[in-house]
Amino acid sequence: MARRDAMPRPDAEATDRPMIEMIDVHKWFGEFHVLRGISLSVGRGERIVVCGPSGSGKSTLIRCINRLEEHQRGRIVVDGIELSDDLKHVEAVRREVGMVFQQFNLFPHLTVLQNLTLAPIWVRRMPRAEAEAAAMTYLERVRIPEQAHKYPGQLSGGQQQRVAIARSLCMSPKVMLFDEPTSALDPEMIKEVLDVMVSLAVEGMTMVCVTHEMGFARTVADRMVFMDMGEIVEEAPPVEFFARPRSERAQLFLSQILEH
Amino acid sequence: MRPLAAESGTHRPALPRVLVQARLWLWSNLFGSVGNTVLTLAAVAALAAIVPPVFTWTLSNAVWGAQPAAACAGIDGACWAFLHEKHRLILFGRYPFDEQWRPLAATALLIALLAASAIPQLWRRWLSAAWISGLLAGGALMWGGVFGLAAVPTKLWGGLPLTLMLSVVGIALAFPFALVLALGRRSTLPMFRAAAVAYIELIRGVPLISLLFMASFMLPLFLPGGVTVNELLRAQVAIALFTAAYLAEVIRGGLQGVPRGQYEAAQALGLGYWRAMAFVVLPQALRLVIPAMVNTFIGTFKDTSLVAIVSLTDLLLATRQAIADPLWRPYFLEGYVVIALIYFGFCFSMSRYSVFLERKLRTR
Ligand SMILES: Nc1ncnc2c1ncn2[C@@H]1O[C@H](COP(=O)(O)OP(=O)(O)OP(=O)(O)O)[C@@H](O)[C@H]1O
Numbered sequence: 001m002a003r004r005d006a007m008p009r010p011d012a013e014a015t016d017r018p019m020i021e022m023i024d025v026h027k028w029f030g031e032f033h034v035l036r037g038i039s040l041s042v043g044r045g046e047r048i049v050v051c052g053p054s055g056s057g058k059s060t061l062i063r064c065i066n067r068l069e070e071h072q073r074g075r076i077v078v079d080g081i082e083l084s085d086d087l088k089h090v091e092a093v094r095r096e097v098g099m100v101f102q103q104f105n106l107f108p109h110l111t112v113l114q115n116l117t118l119a120p121i122w123v124r125r126m127p128r129a130e131a132e133a134a135a136m137t138y139l140e141r142v143r144i145p146e147q148a149h150k151y152p153g154q155l156s157g158g159q160q161q162r163v164a165i166a167r168s169l170c171m172s173p174k175v176m177l178f179d180e181p182t183s184a185l186d187p188e189m190i191k192e193v194l195d196v197m198v199s200l201a202v203e204g205m206t207m208v209c210v211t212h213e214m215g216f217a218r219t220v221a222d223r224m225v226f227m228d229m230g231e232i233v234e235e236a237p238p239v240e241f242f243a244r245p246r247s248e249r250a251q252l253f254l255s256q257i258l259e260h
Numbered sequence: 261m262r263p264l265a266a267e268s269g270t271h272r273p274a275l276p277r278v279l280v281q282a283r284l285w286l287w288s289n290l291f292g293s294v295g296n297t298v299l300t301l302a303a304v305a306a307l308a309a310i311v312p313p314v315f316t317w318t319l320s321n322a323v324w325g326a327q328p329a330a331a332c333a334g335i336d337g338a339c340w341a342f343l344h345e346k347h348r349l350i351l352f353g354r355y356p357f358d359e360q361w362r363p364l365a366a367t368a369l370l371i372a373l374l375a376a377s378a379i380p381q382l383w384r385r386w387l388s389a390a391w392i393s394g395l396l397a398g399g400a401l402m403w404g405g406v407f408g409l410a411a412v413p414t415k416l417w418g419g420l421p422l423t424l425m426l427s428v429v430g431i432a433l434a435f436p437f438a439l440v441l442a443l444g445r446r447s448t449l450p451m452f453r454a455a456a457v458a459y460i461e462l463i464r465g466v467p468l469i470s471l472l473f474m475a476s477f478m479l480p481l482f483l484p485g486g487v488t489v490n491e492l493l494r495a496q497v498a499i500a501l502f503t504a505a506y507l508a509e510v511i512r513g514g515l516q517g518v519p520r521g522q523y524e525a526a527q528a529l530g531l532g533y534w535r536a537m538a539f540v541v542l543p544q545a546l547r548l549v550i551p552a553m554v555n556t557f558i559g560t561f562k563d564t565s566l567v568a569i570v571s572l573t574d575l576l577l578a579t580r581q582a583i584a585d586p587l588w589r590p591y592f593l594e595g596y597v598v599i600a601l602i603y604f605g606f607c608f609s610m611s612r613y614s615v616f617l618e619r620k621l622r623t624r
């Protein structure tokens with residue numbers, strides 16, 4: 001695993017405070033207890049892959065990090081800002097945290113370039129020309145600058161997801177959240193998206209990815225987080241997690257997904 | 261040899277392609293089956309029954325030009341002389357006769373602005389500047405009292421300019437209000453939601469006529485003595501409030517059609533509620549409901565004719581006043597036909613424009 005060793009390692013001692021800190025977080029949907037005491041700390045430049053069976057609360061967990069869902073108990077602190085009912089804090093966190101969705105969620109009425117420049121112009125108050133220039137460099141990084149003036153509906157799924165990644169990067173986030181970014185893609189397009197994500201990891205982006213792409217997890221993750229029934233059941237480096245899962249639930253889960 | 265004939269494998273000399281296609285079309289669409297043949301023959305018979313008498317009435321037997329009413333007596337055709345005599349009354353109501361170039365100019369200005377706004381290439385910032393100056397100029401023309409124009413009180417305004425003004429201003433005032441109501445109805449704050457629901461249900465629950473009556477006759481009872489609100493303004497506000505309730509429901513339907521992920525993606529980018537609505541959700545929601553919105557606008561345009569009951573001389577009431585002239589009373593049909601055509605012209609343009617806009621804005 002030469003590539004893995006080439007990646008910049010987060011220096012745990014040197015980072016004074018973690019990028020994301022979740023302390024005993026609970027969340028209910030009505031009566032349903034989705035998150036049951038989640039504690040998770042993500043260091044600067046660290047790459048976390050979250051996996052677990054369907055309905056275990058993976059999406060809910062990462063959606064709590066940028067408050068697309070509200071938690072009811074416990075604390076979530078992102079880059080020193082605590083998420084609370086205070087909208088100012090929420091907006092400050094959202095400016096620093098990028099998110100990529102399973103369904104891309106590009107804005108269909110705007111061109112690719114407009115999708116990329118909307119937030120920099122209106123949230124970061126960047127002059128239009130500057131925002132467009134930045135957008136073009138990010139489109140080059142995800143290798144589709146020639147699509148800048150098309151509408152999302154004219155692109156393939158893989159291209160749309162790369163645009164979605166570029167759109168988040170345009171806000172220069174400190175953290176990127178990915179919620180099953182490749183699950184809605186045809187198999188032949190998965191690689192082009194994973195390649196972009198790997199290159200982000202190589203550059204030292206702090207990442208939290210929910211994904212079932214175990215090859216990607218092996219290459220990129222510093223830590224695997226295995227969830228079941230709203231709890232973090234196991235946390236381990238990928239080598240350890242894949243070779244010797246400690247819990248029975250993780251063993252069962254791995255045997256199910258690695259069969260395919 | 262032409263490809264068509266070659267493909268069909270026949271050796272007859274080939275007909276020109278257009279004719280072949282026309283014959284095929286006629287055959288399959290008009291006489292393709294027994295049912296189609298019967299319908300085709302019935303349609304031909306109906307046209308034969310309707311077209312000649314309409315043609316005779318409107319054109320060949322009609323009386324044209326500046327003729328006295330007596331010239332129309334006993335004829336079996338349209339008396340267009342009636343319109344020659346009364347068109348100024350119908351178009352401008354009781355606006356002072358010698359000043360009627362002013363409502364004419366104001367109407368032309370309004371129609372020009374509407375037409376310019378319909379062209380997507382002109383959707384630039386200066387268009388709103390054009391609207392503001394256009395409305396100011398139109399108002400100055402109608403009211404007078406400036407630039408040496410004689411003042412004309414609003415109770416003398418009438419006809420087409422009045423109808424257009426009530427519709428355009430009504431819709432323009434209703435639109436932002438409807439947006440607020442639609443967003444309020446979907447708000448997570450119970451108070452906003454309750455207020456929006458109460459307003460919409462209350463206004464939709466009563467006919468426009470009763471709103472107009474209330475605005476005209478009940479409002480003064482509640483206002484302190486001496487305070488009067490202009491009648492035209494009262495009717496204008498009633499129309500806007502009424503339209504807003506319907507429009508709000510249409511827009512709410514559009515909001516429901518925008519996937520939740522769109523709002524979430526905007527939130528995740530840090531856009532916040534208002535910017536997410538303004539740049540992401542509403543543009544998509546409004547696009548979805550263009551046909552339904554235009555339907556509401558057409559309804560408002562025609563509903564303005566109800567202001568007659570509070571004595572505002574809109575296009576319809578002006579026509580009825582023209583017909584009220586005992587000399588010309590027999591020729592009411594001519595008057596109604598013409599204003600029906602005017603109403604139709606505006607409504608049909610709106611309808612075609614909505615089709616155009618929908619195509620234009622359809623995301624690929
Ligand atoms: N808005 C909601 N209201 C009520 N229940 C919800 C809501 N969102 C999610 N849930 C429930 O919460 C549980 C966890 O959902 P979540 O989407 O976090 O699971 P997940 O681990 O991401 O699953 P998957 O792998 O299928 O995406 C599920 O049982 C789901 O039905």
Ligand SMILES: [Mg+2]
Nearest residue numbers: 058059060180
């Ligand atoms: Mg999920």
